[in-house]
Amino acid sequence: MKKLLLSFLLSLAGGMGLSAQNVVSGTVIDKEGNPIPGAKIEVVGSAEFTITELDGTFRLETQNPAKKVKAQYVGLNSKTQTVVPNMLIKLTNSHIGWNVNIGFGGANITGEDLEDNSMIPAYKLGVGVEIPLGRNWWLMPSLEYKLKGTKFEDKGSDYSEKENIDLHYLQVPIMGAYRLNFKNDMDLTFKAGIYVAYALKGKGKYEEIYDGRTEKETYNLFEEDVIKRFDSGVATGIDFGYKRFTVGLDLNFSFINLLEDNEDDLSIYNGAMFFSVGYRF
Known part of the structure; x- marks a missing residue:
C-alpha cells in the first residue's frame, strides 16, 4: 500500500x-x-x-x-x-522605417467666387520615412507627386463650355502620427501636419461648342501668370495596417491663395482627397 x-x-x-x-x-x-x-x-x-x-x-x-x-x-x-x-x-525603439504608396481620389479648387466648377480625378505617388519618437508616436515626412486641379462646365440650349485645370505638384508633407496596435498584426495610424508643394506643371484645356462649331485651346497656367507655383496647407489622414501592408485615406486643404494676380481680391484654394494602398519596409 x-x-x-x-x-x-x-x-x-x-x-x-x-x-x-x-x-x-x-x-x-x-x-x-x-x-x-x-x-x-x-x-x-x-x-x-x-x-x-x-x-x-x-x-x-x-x-x-x-x-x-x-x-x-x-x-x-x-x-x-x-x-x-x-x-x-x-522592448526598445525600432530603427527608421520606409514606406511607399499609391493613391487615387479627387481634387477641386474652391472659393467664394467660383461657379460651375467641380472635382476632377486625381492621383498620387509617394515615398515616406517613419521615425519613431516613442511608444505609439511617430514623425512621418514624405515626398509625393500629386495631380490636383478642377474643371468648369457650362451648357445652354445652343452652346457648351468646358475647361480643365491640371496642376502637377511635388509635395512634401511633414506629419506627426499616433499608432494604435491591435491583435493579429493590425494597427490604426492617425496622422496630421502641414505640407509645402511646388507645381512642376500647370495646364489648362478649354473647349467651346457653339452653333455646331468646336473651338479648343490649351495653355500654360504659369506662362499666363494665372496660378502660383507654390502651395502650402494642412495634411491629415488615417491608415489601417496589416503586417507590412496599408490602406488609407489622405486629405489636403490649402491655406494659400492660388491666384497670382489678385487685384480683384479673389481667393481660391486647393483641396484633395486620396484613397491609397502602401507597403512598409
Missing part, C-alpha cells in the same frame, strides 16, 4: 511539473519601464501566441513546453527571450 501511495504521489508531482513548464507568463515593458499593452507574445517554433493585457502582463498555456518566446510591437524592436518564470521583456 505504501509503495502504491508513493508511486501515485510521484506521478502526481511529475504531472504538476510538466503542467508548470507548459505555462509562460511575464510582463512586457518599454525602455522607460512603462507596460506595453497589445504586444504579441509568440512561442518560437510554434503558432501559439497571446497578447499582453493593459498592464503589460501575459499568460499563455502551451501544448508543449516552450523554450523561447518572441515579443513584438509595431514601432519597437522585437525581442526573443528564453522562457523563465515570471519573465520580464523590455
